[in-house]
Amino acid sequence: MAATIKQQPILQTVGLTRHFRVGSLLSRRYLHAVDDVNLTIGGGQVVALVGESGSGKSTIARLLALIYRPTAGEIFFKGQRLSERRSRRDVLEYHGRVPMVFQDPYSSLNPVYPASHALMRALKLHQPELSHPARRRAAEEILASVGLTPPATFLTKYPHELSGGQRQRIGFAVALACSPELILADEPVSMLDVSVRIGILNLMAELRRLKSVSILYITHDIASARYVADQLLVMYAGHVVESGPAEDVLAHPKHPYTQLLLSAVPDPRAPLTSMPAADVGEPPRVVDPGEGCRFRWRCPYAIDVCSTDTPRLRELRPSHTAACHVATSDMETARA
Numbered sequence: 001m002a003a004t005i006k007q008q009p010i011l012q013t014v015g016l017t018r019h020f021r022v023g024s025l026l027s028r029r030y031l032h033a034v035d036d037v038n039l040t041i042g043g044g045q046v047v048a049l050v051g052e053s054g055s056g057k058s059t060i061a062r063l064l065a066l067i068y069r070p071t072a073g074e075i076f077f078k079g080q081r082l083s084e085r086r087s088r089r090d091v092l093e094y095h096g097r098v099p100m101v102f103q104d105p106y107s108s109l110n111p112v113y114p115a116s117h118a119l120m121r122a123l124k125l126h127q128p129e130l131s132h133p134a135r136r137r138a139a140e141e142i143l144a145s146v147g148l149t150p151p152a153t154f155l156t157k158y159p160h161e162l163s164g165g166q167r168q169r170i171g172f173a174v175a176l177a178c179s180p181e182l183i184l185a186d187e188p189v190s191m192l193d194v195s196v197r198i199g200i201l202n203l204m205a206e207l208r209r210l211k212s213v214s215i216l217y218i219t220h221d222i223a224s225a226r227y228v229a230d231q232l233l234v235m236y237a238g239h240v241v242e243s244g245p246a247e248d249v250l251a252h253p254k255h256p257y258t259q260l261l262l263s264a265v266p267d268p269r270a271p272l273t274s275m276p277a278a279d280v281g282e283p284p285r286v287v288d289p290g291e292g293c294r295f296r297w298r299c300p301y302a303i304d305v306c307s308t309d310t311p312r313l314r315e316l317r318p319s320h321t322a323a324c325h326v327a328t329s330d331m332e333t334a335r336a
Ligand code: SF4
Pocket: 255, 256, 257, 293, 294, 295, 296, 297, 299, 300, 301, 302, 303, 306, 311, 323, 324, 325, 326, 327
């Protein structure tokens, strides 16, 4: 699974931060959705961003898709600061290079048009030099590359005539029509039946292998990241709490939250009584959170300093970091 970063990173964030104002005019408070996130995605790499709802991972996707502006920090695309690319033409070009695949494959397609509409439109927008027959040929090739065959049949199908998995494959086909270098895949399998999820995960792995497309895979399901990711970042309440090579993070989780996520992965062969109680403690406080570890209300290992000092990411194994005051390089995992 391991893939090395080729050349310069495709995308990099430095200190990426996004706060939202909440409350009334008289009592201004700020929701810290994303705080100080440093993320690097290399060419042909799949990076998984894992965390529960409200962890900030979808806010990061929207920041990278230029839907939100950062409160602080920078985003670099192939070394260029994105805040410098703000003309309409630049944004359109960026969206072609970095398209997004959404969680709900049905709402991302217009129900009154067949699948060809979204595909041909993307090709016309991002490859305007193609003639109509060439566009049609390109559309069929792209459909075949995402496993929708015979492609001519799928071009004429309406969204309601497609299964959830087929609709999500159309979503990836539209992204490919933009000639992408990086696909932002925001929970692309979470609304699919378990039986078709693996097909979409395999598709992502194939796109990376055959087309060298980088993918940011955003998910709440740490088990699915295992199938596709080279690098894994675990987020909790707006902070990255652990990051590193996916295999190493999964085999040697250092942060108590990562351990909790892994212990909550259901094992269909285990007896019911051995299932852990994952949903314990208080939810994170992300409105004006102040200093201290944001996981402390749920953490079984919390000590006094956890309430006063925000832990920073420290390297505990080669290229593997965790933000925890008590985690050590030789600490046994909670699962062991
Ligand atoms: Fe738990 Fe403290 Fe580590 Fe936070 S810093 S995860 S509260 S031990």
